[in-house]
Structure formats: structure tokens, C-alpha cells
Amino acid sequence: MKIFFAFVRKEFWHVIRDKRSLIILIGLPIVMMLLFGFALTSEVKNSNVAILDFAKDEATQKLITRIDESEYFTVKKTLSSENEIKGEFQKGEVRLVIIFPPNFQNDLRHENKSQMRLVADASDPNTANITINYASAIIRDFQSDLSNNKKLPYTIDLETRMLYNPQLKSSFNFVPGVMTLIMMLLGAMMTSVSIVKEKEMGTMEILLVSPMKPIMVLISKAVPYMVLCFIDIILILLMAVYILDMPIQGSIVLLLAESLLFIITTLSLGLLISVNVDSQQVAMFISLVGLLMPALIFSGFMFPIENMPLPLQVMSNIVPTKWYYNIVKIVMVKGLGFSYIIKQTLILLGMTVFFLTIALKKFKIKLE
Amino acid sequence: MASILIENITKTYEKGTVLALDNISFEVKAGELFGLIGPDGAGKTTLFRILTTLLNADSGKASVAGFDVQKDLWDIRKIVGYMPGKFSLYQDLSIEENLNFFATVFNTTVEENFHLIEEIYVQIEPFKKRLAGKLSGGMKQKLALCCALIHEPKVLFLDEPTTGVDPVSRTEFWDMLDRLKARGITILVSTPYMDEASRCDRIALIQKGKILEIDTLEKIIENNKRPLYSVKADERYKLMLELRDYADTETCFAFGSENHVVLKSNDKGFDAMKDFLSSKNYSDLEIKKIEPNIEDTFIKLMLESEK
Numbered sequence A: 001m002k003i004f005f006a007f008v009r010k011e012f013w014h015v016i017r018d019k020r021s022l023i024i025l026i027g028l029p030i031v032m033m034l035l036f037g038f039a040l041t042s043e044v045k046n047s048n049v050a051i052l053d054f055a056k057d058e059a060t061q062k063l064i065t066r067i068d069e070s071e072y073f074t075v076k077k078t079l080s081s082e083n084e085i086k087g088e089f090q091k092g093e094v095r096l097v098i099i100f101p102p103n104f105q106n107d108l109r110h111e112n113k114s115q116m117r118l119v120a121d122a123s124d125p126n127t128a129n130i131t132i133n134y135a136s137a138i139i140r141d142f143q144s145d146l147s148n149n150k151k152l153p154y155t156i157d158l159e160t161r162m163l164y165n166p167q168l169k170s171s172f173n174f175v176p177g178v179m180t181l182i183m184m185l186l187g188a189m190m191t192s193v194s195i196v197k198e199k200e201m202g203t204m205e206i207l208l209v210s211p212m213k214p215i216m217v218l219i220s221k222a223v224p225y226m227v228l229c230f231i232d233i234i235l236i237l238l239m240a241v242y243i244l245d246m247p248i249q250g251s252i253v254l255l256l257a258e259s260l261l262f263i264i265t266t267l268s269l270g271l272l273i274s275v276n277v278d279s280q281q282v283a284m285f286i287s288l289v290g291l292l293m294p295a296l297i298f299s300g301f302m303f304p305i306e307n308m309p310l311p312l313q314v315m316s317n318i319v320p321t322k323w324y325y326n327i328v329k330i331v332m333v334k335g336l337g338f339s340y341i342i343k344q345t346l347i348l349l350g351m352t353v354f355f356l357t358i359a360l361k362k363f364k365i366k367l368e
Numbered sequence B: 001m002a003s004i005l006i007e008n009i010t011k012t013y014e015k016g017t018v019l020a021l022d023n024i025s026f027e028v029k030a031g032e033l034f035g036l037i038g039p040d041g042a043g044k045t046t047l048f049r050i051l052t053t054l055l056n057a058d059s060g061k062a063s064v065a066g067f068d069v070q071k072d073l074w075d076i077r078k079i080v081g082y083m084p085g086k087f088s089l090y091q092d093l094s095i096e097e098n099l100n101f102f103a104t105v106f107n108t109t110v111e112e113n114f115h116l117i118e119e120i121y122v123q124i125e126p127f128k129k130r131l132a133g134k135l136s137g138g139m140k141q142k143l144a145l146c147c148a149l150i151h152e153p154k155v156l157f158l159d160e161p162t163t164g165v166d167p168v169s170r171t172e173f174w175d176m177l178d179r180l181k182a183r184g185i186t187i188l189v190s191t192p193y194m195d196e197a198s199r200c201d202r203i204a205l206i207q208k209g210k211i212l213e214i215d216t217l218e219k220i221i222e223n224n225k226r227p228l229y230s231v232k233a234d235e236r237y238k239l240m241l242e243l244r245d246y247a248d249t250e251t252c253f254a255f256g257s258e259n260h261v262v263l264k265s266n267d268k269g270f271d272a273m274k275d276f277l278s279s280k281n282y283s284d285l286e287i288k289k290i291e292p293n294i295e296d297t298f299i300k301l302m303l304e305s306e307k
Helices: A002-017 A019-039 A058-069 A083-091 A104-110 A125-149 A171-201 A203-208 A214-242 A252-276 A280-298 A310-316 A320-333 A342-362 B044-051 B073-079 B095-105 B114-127 B137-149 B167-182 B194-199 B217-223 B236-245 B266-278 B294-306
Strands: A047-053 A073-079 A096-100 A117-120 B002-013 B018-029 B033-037 B059-064 B080-083 B155-158 B186-191 B202-207 B210-215 B228-232 B249-255 B258-263 B286-290
Touching: A002 A019, A002 A214, A002 B095, A019 A171, A019 A214, A047 A058, A047 A083, A047 A125, A058 A073, A058 A096, A058 A104, A058 A125, A073 A083, A073 A125, A083 A096, A096 A125, A117 A125, A171 A203, A171 A214, A171 A252, A171 A280, A171 A320, A214 A252, A214 A342, A252 A280, A252 A320, A252 A342, A280 A310, A280 A320, A320 A342, B002 B044, B002 B186, B018 B044, B018 B059, B018 B186, B018 B202, B018 B210, B033 B167, B033 B194, B044 B059, B044 B186, B073 B080, B080 B137, B095 B114, B095 B137, B114 B137, B114 B167, B137 B155, B137 B167, B167 B186, B167 B194, B194 B294, B202 B217, B202 B294, B210 B217, B210 B294, B217 B294, B228 B236, B228 B266, B236 B249, B236 B258, B236 B266, B249 B294, B258 B266, B266 B286
Parallel strands: A047 A073, A047 A096, B033 B186, B033 B202, B080 B155, B155 B186
Antiparallel strands: A096 A117, B002 B018, B002 B059, B202 B210, B228 B258, B228 B286, B249 B258
């Protein structure tokens, strides 16, 4: 036990004295959270809108005010003819042009229907889609307010509810994603690199010619990174709750316990890599290409797995990140309990045991 | 009693295509300071790794302090001290931290065995807070020796401990080995420096995986003695070429400003060579008979083994 603590302390010295790895360990989660939270967000806020109002009546005024007041749009310009629309988009100042026909209010009153046009800059299709959706929602809202006053025949009131994430906040998606990626990156890569470093520096040679058992070497290398990864998870969750206003719906204890399990999964992956390679570069390369890429693609964080061709869907099942991402979403976003994640937990547990067994079996107690 | 016993060890690399050790056998007695002397690539490090249980030999048997290197791996790892050829301590840990760490790894404390390292440690103690990576070559080597000694090993393996170390530190280092020997520790040390051979009780000359000769330094030189001449002149290079072309020359090697020459006819051809060189009008020509040193002997043995 004394040996173990000496080893852990030594490992912390390594991390603390290597400024680069310290920055990666503490800085990376913070930077990723801030990036995804504020820079790389798919939410559309304060989009500039231009209005082309041929009616200029009470109804259009009300609607325009409502759009302007929403947090998603800012009315930037009022146009006077259709010819100007192209120019506005080319200048890139507005993302959406809202066009009201003449007699908007009259048509609405007398014929019970009216038309309007939304023109979006779809050079960025995602943003265009989102702005159109937001604008439509505001218009629907406006419409239903009007219809409250009088009964209209044959109208279907479509009421959509966005469950678990009514405001469609992207943080609900990326916080679990960032947690998954960070664990994969730090747990697997840092561990494998730190063990391979001992091989490269020749210190492994001395450690081997000592009474220390291989399992001790591996575990004492992994534990400090487990602690650091766990600190990172807590850091991410704190940022999620206090900076990004994303509440943890489910049990925090369950979430942390599952995170610890996933950390151990990534650490065992890191150990598996380290026993098979001899240079830090190769270890880094394998963790980045062999682990981070699949983690990114197959977690469901960036691309929905349901949309992938069947072979890729099948493949995604062997990627541990998919299961952890799933668990975090269920616990953190949906607030469900352990009974909903038993399957995922068992799969992660199985993977961990599998990786660890191979890593220990393949750990060489000699140099060859 | 043999502390290290090596019997018919053969080791190849790259699936048998590179022969590193070729059926070597020798033994090191308990308490002996034994030198393994040979150039780079002779197989010294491979042998060290086999004896410290880091590598498996292809064939042959070896034991350290009575433990078989194959079967009693964990016993050997408890009782040997190993200092690899490459500086292998944690560069980002200080002297103190390295020493404490290795003491703990070997289940002991620095205090417990301080008497063993005291003499060496006091020399680096003023810098104990300094990171190992920032130490000079001589200090690194002292620290590495301290770390290899901290668990009071029965057998000490030092792989080229003096490579890259200044001459003063080298002498100091050998003085330390003498003192460790006096404590009864068996020491196997390798070096590419022939002049360090005189500090060992016995030496083995190794070349291309073969042991050329094993004995005390004096005996090895004595056993391989042939009349040797030192020939010196201002035009060094021309002289060497001419000597090598000379019909009676068996070997001629440059040693500093001198050429060491062995004649096929030994003593009998000396006058003829002298006449031959005098006729060439060298300025400052100087010819004298000398006693062979270990390097002369090594070259002779090396050439013989290649024949």
C-alpha cells in the first residue's frame, strides 16, 4: 500500500510539473465547455431580420413588434421593394426576410386567412432551418392569440411540446458529449502516453527489475488519472449547472457513479494501448484516431446514429462512448433512474472487464 | 562460490538473424568486481538484460546469487541492483524524490540503508532539490548508483556507468565501486573504456557476442604477449601507410601519435624494420620496444577471433 501511494504521489508530480499536460487536463474541459456553450452553439440568438411590409397595418405592426421583442430576432431593416432582398442577403447582414402582402389585416379579417412569406439565407442550412422554425413558432403564437377571440371552423390546433428540453438548448446535447469526449481523451490518451513514456525514458526497465508486480505498476499509473478525470467531470457539471443553466434532472450520485465506471473503461482502454505500443507518438496517434474519432462519430453527440447505414449502426455498439453518452442523457437530461440504464451499465462494465483482462495478460514483465 | 553463473547463453534478435550473444559462458565469484569490456554493440547490454531477467536467452542457462534467471525471476528482482546504460531516472523529479521513490518501490526507506549510499549521496546532497534532468553527467551517474544501491542489493549490475562522464568523476566512481566491493557486494560492470579494466578484479573481453578471454588484466596481457614496437615520426600518416605495406608487418595501429607494430618474425625482424624505416628519411624517427597494454591485447584478440 505504501508503494502504491508513493507511486500515485510520483504520478501527480509528473502531471503537475509538466505544464502542458496540466493545461490539457484542466484547461481542455473548460475550453471545450466554453466553446460549445458560447461559440460553437447551434442555437440562433438575435438573428438580424429584414421586414418587407406592403400592408403597413395594425396586424403587421403587432407581429413585427412581437418578432423584434423575441430573444431570437432583431429587426434590423425595413425594405421597400423585393429587389432589395437579394442585396441584403449578399451583404450578409440579415438571415431572414419577412414579407407581408398588401391587405394583410383585411384578408385576415374578411377571408379568415392571409399569407406571408419567409425568405431565409440557406447558405447555412442548419441556421436557416432554425430561424424559419423560430419565426414560424412566433407567427403561430400570434395566430392563436387572434383566434382566441373568435371561433374558426375546421382549424387544427397543432400544439407541439419539446419534451425534456423545451427551449431546445444545445447544451442538453453537448454537455453529455463533452463529458464523453473529455473522458475518452484524458482517460485513454493521457494514461497510455504516461505509461509508454516510462518505456521510452527507460524508467520501465528499472521498475521491471524491482519486486513490483505488473498489476501494481498498471493500477498505480491509472489511479491518478482516474482522480483527475473525476475532477474534470465535476468541473464540467459545475459549469453546466452554473454557467450554462443546464439543470441535472436525475440523481447526481447515479450520474457520478456511472461517470466513474466510464472513466475506468477509458483508463483500461488506455492501459490496453500502452501495453501494445512502444512510443508516445504511436500511443497518441492510436488514441486520437482509434478512439477519439469513433467516439466523436459514434456517440450520437454530433450525428444521430439512427440516420447511419446499418453496418455503421451495428458498429456503433462496440464504441463505449455511445453507451456512456446514452447514460448521461437519460440521467442528466431526462432525469430517469437506474432501472433505465441497467443495460448500458452492464455493457460498459463488460467492456471494462474485457479491456482490463487483455491489458493485464499482455503486460510484459520483460522487455521483449 | 559463483555469484553469477552463465552457461552457454545464446541470444539472437530479429528472428534469429542478428546474433547478439554467441554461446558464452563464465562465472563471477561472490564479492568480485568483474568487468565486461568491449566496444559498442559487443553484446554487453544484452547480457545485462538477460541476467537482470529483462530478456530471455534463446538457449543456455544463467543464475544470479543461486537463482535461475528464468524460473526465479521474482527472487532475482528483489536482490539485484541495476543501473541501465541510459540514464533512466525520472528527469522531472528531484534527487531526493527519485531516491525516496525507488526506496519505496523496493520496500525500504532511504534512512534504513543510508549507510550504503552515504559516501556517494553526500556529494550530491547539496543539490537534492534539483530535478534529475538538470544534473550534470557525473551527478546523474551518482544518483543512479544511489538508486540502484538503496535496497542493499547482493549483486550490482552496472551497464556502462562511466560513459559520458568526465575523467575525474570516472576515477571517483571506480573508487566508490572499490568501497562497495569491500562491503561484499558482487559487481558486474561493463565499459567500453579499456583503461578502466585495471580497476577490476577480473575482466572478460567481449566482441561481437563472443568472449575473447577471461582472466585478470595482467594475465590476459601476459598470455597474449608478443614483441611490440612503438614507431613515431613527424609524418604520421605516411609512416602508418608505409608500415602497413611493409612485408613483415603483422599488425600496425595508430595510438595517439604513435604506431604500435607487431612483426610476423617477432624480434628477429626488428633490425630489418629499423633499416627499412631509416632508409625512408623520416624526420624525428623514433623506434622503441614497449610493453603491450590492454588495448593492444584486445586488438590482437579481436583480430584472432575474426580469422
